[in-house]
Amino acid sequence: MTTVLRAVPKGFVNTPAIERITVRALRYLQSGFSVHLRGPAGTGKTTLALHLADLLNRPIMLIFGDDELKSSDMIGNQTGYTRKKVVDNFIHSVVKLEDSLKQNWIDSRLTLACREGFTLVYDEFNRSRPEVNNVLLSALEEKLLVLPPNNSRSEYIRVNPHFRAIFTSNPEEYCGVYSTQDALLDRLITMNMPEPDEATQQEILIQKVAVTPEEAQTIVTLVQQFREATHAIAPSKIQTVARQQTNADKASGLRPSLMLARICQEHNIPIVPIDPDFQEVCRDILLSRAIGDIAELESRLHQIFDHLSGLENDQIIALPPREELTTSSVPNNLSDTEQKIYTYIKDSDGARVSEIEIALGLNRVQTTDALRSLLRKSYLTQQDNRLFVVYEGD
Numbered sequence: 446m447t448t449v450l451r452a453v454p455k456g457f458v459n460t461p462a463i464e465r466i467t468v469r470a471l472r473y474l475q476s477g478f479s480v481h482l483r484g485p486a487g488t489g490k491t492t493l494a495l496h497l498a499d500l501l502n503r504p505i506m507l508i509f510g511d512d513e514l515k516s517s518d519m520i521g522n523q524t525g526y527t528r529k530k531v532v533d534n535f536i537h538s539v540v541k542l543e544d545s546l547k548q549n550w551i552d553s554r555l556t557l558a559c560r561e562g563f564t565l566v567y568d569e570f571n572r573s574r575p576e577v578n579n580v581l582l583s584a585l586e587e588k589l590l591v592l593p594p595n596n597s598r599s600e601y602i603r604v605n606p607h608f609r610a611i612f613t614s615n616p617e618e619y620c621g622v623y624s625t626q627d628a629l630l631d632r633l634i635t636m637n638m639p640e641p642d643e644a645t646q647q648e649i650l651i652q653k654v655a656v657t658p659e660e661a662q663t664i665v666t667l668v669q670q671f672r673e674a675t676h677a678i679a680p681s682k683i684q685t686v687a688r689q690q691t692n693a694d695k696a697s698g699l700r701p702s703l704m705l706a707r708i709c710q711e712h713n714i715p716i717v718p719i720d721p722d723f724q725e726v727c728r729d730i731l732l733s734r735a736i737g738d739i740a741e742l743e744s745r746l747h748q749i750f751d752h753l754s755g756l757e758n759d760q761i762i763a764l765p766p767r768e769e770l771t772t773s774s775v776p777n778n779l780s781d782t783e784q785k786i787y788t789y790i791k792d793s794d795g796a797r798v799s800e801i802e803i804a805l806g807l808n809r810v811q812t813t814d815a816l817r818s819l820l821r822k823s824y825l826t827q828q829d830n831r832l833f834v835v836y837e838g839d
């Protein structure tokens with residue numbers, strides 16, 4: 446069954462940068478041209494395509510590009526037939542049978558959109574085989590959609606003047622993407638959608654996930670810095686086969702930023718770079734998206750946590766030598782677990798989360814809860830993945 450979308454895309458965030466591209470695209474569509482939004486994964490192409498389609502105020506037909514897509518999925522096909530049988534038994538001894546078969550044609554999405562003047566959104570159209578997209582050539586240029594030969598109906602339909610098409614695509618070096626025929630590209634106005642600027646990404650996080658502007662800034666900056674750091678790790682390495690195996694390093698930072706913001710927001714995880722829970726979510730979301738040695742990536746990420754917490758080497762509050770310590774007592778407002786952890790870290794001159802767990806026989810939840818509380822009360826600080834006691838008088 447063909448579904449016609451009438452829904453208004455929810456939560457579309459407009460910023461000056463998005464507004465500029467929207468206005469340009471709308472101009473081209475209003476002048477009767479089809480628009481093609483091209484750019485890396487996660488830059489907001491599909492969201493903008495649906496927003497533009499909504500602004501055109503016509504029903505929307507949505508097609509997703511796919512290697513398995515066939516021409517018949519685009520234009521339609523003959524499904525089954527109607528059989529008419531007339532039995533003439535006026536004279537009982539003579540039986541006359543008249544049998545006729547009529548095949549039924551069912552319009553598919555492109556045909557319906559062309560016939561009715563709907564807006565077609567063809568998402569990631571270059572994931573379909575190029576020959577499948579050939580049917581679009583005459584529809585876009587001559588405004589005729591050619592149908593398979595059939596005796597009972599016209600072999601083409603005139604494209605309704607309200608018909609518009611909005612295409613989106615990822616760059617050709619992406620896995621599973623075909624190069625687009627020049628003839629099709631020549632009929633479209635292609636607009637490159639770069640990575641949204643930081644202000645746009647922050648605004649999307651604030652409006653979609655309801656994080657504060659400071660939290661949005663922390664997330665967007667962290668993701669951005671991590672992407673820059675991992676691109677810088679070993680450019681030569683990234684040219685290798687490994688690069689072709691994943692699209693992650695080519696994708697925008699917007700999607701991981703949205704994931705981070707949503708998870709932290711929904712699970713009350715403080716969006717602060719020194720928080721152990723926040724760091725774990727960051728590790729889960731970011732490390733798998735980068736290429737390179739996992740230990741090196743992790744160390745880069747921790748440098749960024751330190752940097753954003755103001756704990757970079759040159760900014761770290763120097764811990765005084767032990768003999769100069771002004772107090773060795775344990776603060777008295779701590780829970781039992783916090784006291785144990787505090788004492789252990791103090792006695793061992795700093796420790797990693799995993800060392801604390803093993804030494805004190807605690808599980809991850811107990812440890813991170815206590816560490817969060819100690820960090821919040823400013824009894825601990827973090828440097829290069831290790832926790833240290835902050836002594837009175839520092």
Ligand SMILES: Nc1ncnc2c1ncn2[C@@H]1O[C@H](COP(=O)(O)OP(=O)(O)OP(=O)(O)O)[C@@H](O)[C@H]1O
Pocket residue numbers: 456457458459463484485486487488489490491492493613614615649653699700703
């Ligand atoms: N202007 C916007 N307003 C609200 N959300 C947005 C906006 N732009 C992008 N997003 C959000 O960012 C994420 C990625 O956007 P989208 O899916 O449109 O990107 P895309 O470029 O089509 O990605 P892909 O190439 O992987 O399909 C989505 O969660 C989307 O909701």
